[in-house]
Amino acid sequence: MAITVELQAFDGPLDLLLHLIDKNKINIFDIPIMEITEQYLAYVRQMPAEDLNVMSEFMVMAAELIAIKCRMLLPPEINEEGEAIDPREDLVQQLLEYKIYKYMSYELRDRMEGASRILYKKDTTPDSVLRYKPEVDPGELLADTTLKKLHDIFFSVMKRQTDKLDPVRSKFGTIEKEEVHMKERLTYIFDYARNGGRFSFRELLEKKHGRMTVVVTFLGVLEMIKAGILRVSQEETDGDIMMTLVRGTDLSLLGEDIYEEESEGNGA
Secondary structure (H helix, E strand, C coil): CCCCCCCCCCCCHHHHHHHHHHHCCCCCCCCCHHHHHHHHHHHHHCCCCCCHHHHHHHHHHHHHHHHHHHHHHCCCEECCCCCEECCCHHHHHHHHHHHHHHHHHHHHHHHHHHHCCCCCCCCCCCHHHHCCCCCCCHHHHHCCCCHHHHHHHHHHHHHHHHHCCCCCHHHCCCCCCCCCCHHHHHHHHHHHHHHHCCEEHHHHCCCCCCHHHHHHHHHHHHHHHHCCCEEEECCCCCCCCEEEECCCCCHHHHCCCCCCCCCCCCCC
16 A cells, blocks of 8 residues: 655654654554654655755664664563563654654744734833932841841840749749830830940840840831831851941831830930
8 A cells, every 4th residue: 555645844854753653643652663664764765865964864763763673573672670671762752852842942932923022111210210219228228137137136035035044933823914115115225226336136135034025126126227227237147236326317217106206305
C-alpha cells in the first residue's frame, strides 16, 4: 500500500517526527518504530537535495531510526538493575524536550503579538507632585535599622523580664492588672531622650518594669520614630540600636489621636 506524505516545511527532523506522531495519534512513550521509520524515510526520499546541510540533519535521524529498528529486532539488553533497556528511550527524551521548547516558542510568540497591540500612556504626573519631598525621610531616619532588628531587641528585653524573679510578687496568689497609659509613657520617653542624650532601648528600660509597661514603651518608641521625633542608628551588626532626640521636635508631631497635649513645657 502506497504511503501518502504531504510535503511541507519542518524545522528539523524532530519536528517531522512530532508531526508524524500527532498525525497518527501515537503515544509518544510507545512509538511503533517500524511504522514511523517507513513514513519518515518516505518523506526524506521526496525532499529536495539542494540544501545539503538541512538534508544531512534528516539523514542522521533516519540512520538513528533504522538503528533503533534493528536493536528492537534483537534480544533486549538488560541494565544493572535487571530491567530491559528500551532502545527508544533516548529518542523519546529528545522528542519531549523539543516539544516543550516548541510550545514555549508559541507562548512567547503570542505574548509578543499581544504586546504589540498595547499602548502605554505617557507620565502626566504634575510637577508639584514630582517636586514634593516629605519633611522626614524614613530611609535617612531609619538608616540601616530594620523591623527585624527592632523585633529581636523587643523579644530580647521581654525575655530578660520573664527570666527575672520577683521575690515579693512570687508569693502573691494573684497578680493585679497593670494599667499603663500611652500618654505617660510618651512623655517619659521624650523627657528621657531630652535629658539623657544618646541612649538604647535597653537603657530606657533599666528599671524593673512589668510586661505591659515594656510593650507600651516599645509602641511609643515606634510611634516617635515614625513621627521623626527619634532618630535611630546601629554601629555594628547585632549591636544595640541607639536613639537620639531630633532637635526642634516635640510630641505634637504625633497628632491628637495619639497624644493630646494637656500641659505646656514638653517641647524641646
